[in-house]
Amino acid sequence: MKESRTLPTDYVSSPERTSSGRTLRTDEMILNMGPQHPSTHGVLRLELVVDGEIIVDVIPHIGYLHRCFEKHAEHMTNYQQVIPYADRMDYLSSMCNDWAYALAVEKLLKLEIPERVQYIRLIMAELQRIASHLIAVGTYAIDMGAFTPFLWCFRDRERILDLFEMTCGARLLYNYIWVGGVSHDLPPRFVEKAKDFCRDFRKTLKEVHDVLTYNEIFIKRTANVGVLPKDVAINYACSGPMLRGSGVDWDLRRDDPYGIYDRFEWAVQIGKGEAGTVGDCWDRYMVRMREMEESTKLIEQAVASIPEGNVQSAIPKRIRPEAGEVYVRSESPRGELGFYVISDGTASPYRVKARAPAFVNLSVLPEISRGAMVADLVAIAGSVDIVLGEVDR
Amino acid sequence: MEELLQSIIGESWILYVLLAAPPLVFILVYALVTVWTEMKVSAHMQDRLAYMYTGPHGVLQPLADILKLLQKEDTVPAAADKPLFIMAPYLVFIGTYAGFAALPFSSAYIGSDINLGAFYIIAVSSIVVVGLLMAGWASNNKWSIFGAMRSAAQIVSYEIPTALALLVAVMITGSLNLQDVIRFQEGGILNWVVFGGPLPVVQKLLLLPFTLTAFLIMFIAGVAEVNRTPFDLPEAESELVQGYNTEYSGMKFAIFYLAEYANMYLVSGVAACLFLGGWSSPFGDFMSGPLWGVFWIVVKGYFFVFLQIWIRWTLPRLRVDQLMYTSWKVLIPFLFACLFGVGLILVL
Numbered sequence: 001m002k003e004s005r006t007l008p009t010d011y012v013s014s015p016e017r018t019s020s021g022r023t024l025r026t027d028e029m030i031l032n033m034g035p036q037h038p039s040t041h042g043v044l045r046l047e048l049v050v051d052g053e054i055i056v057d058v059i060p061h062i063g064y065l066h067r068c069f070e071k072h073a074e075h076m077t078n079y080q081q082v083i084p085y086a087d088r089m090d091y092l093s094s095m096c097n098d099w100a101y102a103l104a105v106e107k108l109l110k111l112e113i114p115e116r117v118q119y120i121r122l123i124m125a126e127l128q129r130i131a132s133h134l135i136a137v138g139t140y141a142i143d144m145g146a147f148t149p150f151l152w153c154f155r156d157r158e159r160i161l162d163l164f165e166m167t168c169g170a171r172l173l174y175n176y177i178w179v180g181g182v183s184h185d186l187p188p189r190f191v192e193k194a195k196d197f198c199r200d201f202r203k204t205l206k207e208v209h210d211v212l213t214y215n216e217i218f219i220k221r222t223a224n225v226g227v228l229p230k231d232v233a234i235n236y237a238c239s240g241p242m243l244r245g246s247g248v249d250w251d252l253r254r255d256d257p258y259g260i261y262d263r264f265e266w267a268v269q270i271g272k273g274e275a276g277t278v279g280d281c282w283d284r285y286m287v288r289m290r291e292m293e294e295s296t297k298l299i300e301q302a303v304a305s306i307p308e309g310n311v312q313s314a315i316p317k318r319i320r321p322e323a324g325e326v327y328v329r330s331e332s333p334r335g336e337l338g339f340y341v342i343s344d345g346t347a348s349p350y351r352v353k354a355r356a357p358a359f360v361n362l363s364v365l366p367e368i369s370r371g372a373m374v375a376d377l378v379a380i381a382g383s384v385d386i387v388l389g390e391v392d393r
Numbered sequence: 394m395e396e397l398l399q400s401i402i403g404e405s406w407i408l409y410v411l412l413a414a415p416p417l418v419f420i421l422v423y424a425l426v427t428v429w430t431e432m433k434v435s436a437h438m439q440d441r442l443a444y445m446y447t448g449p450h451g452v453l454q455p456l457a458d459i460l461k462l463l464q465k466e467d468t469v470p471a472a473a474d475k476p477l478f479i480m481a482p483y484l485v486f487i488g489t490y491a492g493f494a495a496l497p498f499s500s501a502y503i504g505s506d507i508n509l510g511a512f513y514i515i516a517v518s519s520i521v522v523v524g525l526l527m528a529g530w531a532s533n534n535k536w537s538i539f540g541a542m543r544s545a546a547q548i549v550s551y552e553i554p555t556a557l558a559l560l561v562a563v564m565i566t567g568s569l570n571l572q573d574v575i576r577f578q579e580g581g582i583l584n585w586v587v588f589g590g591p592l593p594v595v596q597k598l599l600l601l602p603f604t605l606t607a608f609l610i611m612f613i614a615g616v617a618e619v620n621r622t623p624f625d626l627p628e629a630e631s632e633l634v635q636g637y638n639t640e641y642s643g644m645k646f647a648i649f650y651l652a653e654y655a656n657m658y659l660v661s662g663v664a665a666c667l668f669l670g671g672w673s674s675p676f677g678d679f680m681s682g683p684l685w686g687v688f689w690i691v692v693k694g695y696f697f698v699f700l701q702i703w704i705r706w707t708l709p710r711l712r713v714d715q716l717m718y719t720s721w722k723v724l725i726p727f728l729f730a731c732l733f734g735v736g737l738i739l740v741l
Contacts, residue, residue, distance in 0.1 A: 031535050037634060053539075053713055145622055145710025151439035217623055217709045374539070375712045378632050 042388030181312035223276030226380035240335025245284035488520030499686035540636025575671035615660030661697030
């Protein structure tokens with residue numbers, strides 16, 4: 001079993017065999033980053049071509065977490081049964097996935113949604129957005145070598161998960177937002193607890209700003225790194241904080257409204273390039289931080305004015321929408337999450353196609369990381385905020 | 394202590410073993426305490442509890458960790474360069490441990506009272522680089538070699554500011570022997586080199602900005618030399634998995650960590666000796682003496698170890714080019730200015 005360490009026959013060592021005289025031959029190195037690597041946020045594999053510490057090219061290899069979501073959806077006996085699978089796509093924002101799928105089927109059914117459900121869904125989606133962004137920001141801090149903000153973020157995310165748990169019993173994959181309503185009504189004391197959370201959460205945000213956002217080293221590591229210009233972002237169909245970080249004022253919650261977002265006071269946050277160039281990693285990070293603040297505002301307003309009422313509309317157990325097709329998009333924490341659903345009039349969907357924002361956002365990674373350093377790649381990949389469950393589905 | 398032992402045992406190898414043992418005992422005990430401190434300090438900063446089950450507040454957890462590491466299978470990758478792979482952690486530890494020889498622990502005890510003590514520590518701790526390079530190369534892993542190259546570049550770059558800052562203190566005290574450097578500063582907190590040393594008041598005040606800067610830089614460079622955050626690029630977990638020690642497990646891995654913790658104390662101890670009066674009491678004659686000396690140097694050294702832990706759990710990590718920039722374009726020019734200023738003031 002002894003490994004031989006002899007040089008390969010085509011090894012160029014003698015002067016006459018080098019192409020450029022007696023100079024030392026240097027070469028690009030191919031480096032395999034992942035699927036087991038701390039900074040690929042899951043099972044992404046990046047093939048790096050590096051020249052020393054400089055990245056010449058990045059080739060993402062995906063599919064390690066492929067679970068045939070779309071095929072599964074076709075083989076369910078019921079439209080509602082797809083929802084647990086939608087949960088597992090982007091497992092950090094299950095509520096938003098559920099809602100997006102429910103929206104699509106409800107559009108097929110041309111269903112009116114009870115008022116209380118609209119409020120509950122918005123509160124859940126915004127809590128989920130905060131939870132998801134907290135992970136994005138926290139793991140980003142780890143990517144940059146700062147460990148402490150990560151745990152602060154997780155501490156507050158725990159409180160959101162507690163809220164979810166008291167509502168539907170699950171902490172990660174909720175199966176809560178159903179077609180036509182939600183599975184359970186809000187438990188007693190949910191409203192106060194949500195208010196308490198919003199109040200305390202502002203303090204956490206300030207702490208994270210103090211220790212991370214305006215930290216000189218953090219700014220040095222993220223400002224002017226991985227700059228994604230406006231036009232490139234649009235050409236690659238980036239969405240969510242990726243797109244807004246590049247200064248494009250586009251948020252589906254406002255520009256293609258669904259739910260009841262139009263009733264509340266909130267603002268779309270875009271990157272302004274305060275620390276460096278518009279569209280750098282710091283901007284994308286900052287957009288997420290500011291969106292958490294906006295989500296807090298939304299939750300506070302919604303919780304204060306939530307009406308009483310039913311949480312399920314009267315629909316048959318086995319839904320049979322008329323034959324037809326529909327595309328519905330919504331703003332998940334990672335961007336435009338769309339569901340394209342074709343119905344053939346039977347009880348299960350004929351085809352379900354998900355437009356996953358993380359997958360589309362990931363495609364721009366090679367474009368913005370060429371010429372950066374290996375450490376920058378970690379910063380860039382972290383700022384894209386991919387969830388491999390959604391990339392691979 | 395050397396004379397005392399010599400008079401009892403006489404000139405034999407036992408004498409040298411006895412003289413060399415105290416730092417090793419110190420390192421082992423200190424490493425256990427520091428592992429625990431590091432966990433507790435970080436947990437306190439992060440709203441966690443850390444070790445709680447093994448003994449009261451988990452004080453026995455470091456011992457349990459060591460037992461676990463001793464039992465672990467000692468794996469060597471099939472493609473590794475075996476002799477180098479096995480040698481590397483010990484070489485790293487030797488580099489650090491050798492430095493302890495010239496580090497005074499009290500007015501009565503120093504491993505080896507050599508004339509060029511400070512210079513010797515700087516020189517001998519460079520062996521660490523060789524060990525790290527060996528570890529990275531022998532692992533036959535691209536991430537490890539990345540880490541090793543980075544650590545070599547980093548330690549070599551940061552040795553220059555360390556040596557220059559050391560020169561500032563040496564210029565004021567006029568000796569490279571750390572015992573002499575400390576004796577020079579005896580007589581209270583105001584006689585410490587960081588406050589200008591025991592010189593006339595005018596000279597002290599003129600020296601103050603230079604000594605403070607040099608001291609600060611000495612500390613920063615020390616943090617960089619032991620590869621701790623924000624300078625922990627060689628083992629940057631999120632980039633290089635674990636850097637040069639990725640492929641190590643069991644006791645070899647533990648020895649890398651032991652060396653890192655020992656090195657943390659070494660740079661802190663040297664800074665304390667040069668700038669903060671080493672084993673001398675901050676209150677003049679009060680609480681001074683050979684045994685109090687041990688207390689004072691450990692307190693001073695440990696204060697900086699604590700600072701390093703504090704910094705580690707607060708700051709993000711620099712990038713390679715920024716790291717080099719900090720050393721060559723910020724720290725070194727400042728130190729040249731310090732050297733020039735101190736020289737000028739001393740001559741006048």
